[in-house]
Amino acid sequence: xxxxxxxxxxxxxxSEILSSTHQHTLxxxxxxxxxxxxxx
Numbered sequence: 521x522x523x524x525x526x527x528x529x530x531x532x533x534x535s536e537i538l539s540s541t542h543q544h545t546l547x548x549x550x551x552x553x554x555x556x557x558x559x560x
Contacts, residue, residue, distance in 0.1 A: 537546060
């Protein structure tokens with residue numbers, strides 16, 4: 521239950537980070553990690 525309550529806050533933090541000046545670098549890293557995780 522606690523982890524589910526924390527998720528919205530984490531998602532908000534991620535969205536704020538992505539809207540920063542490092543958006544391209546972070547989005548690329550997240551895409552890479554996402555694709556890598558799917559191949560496992």
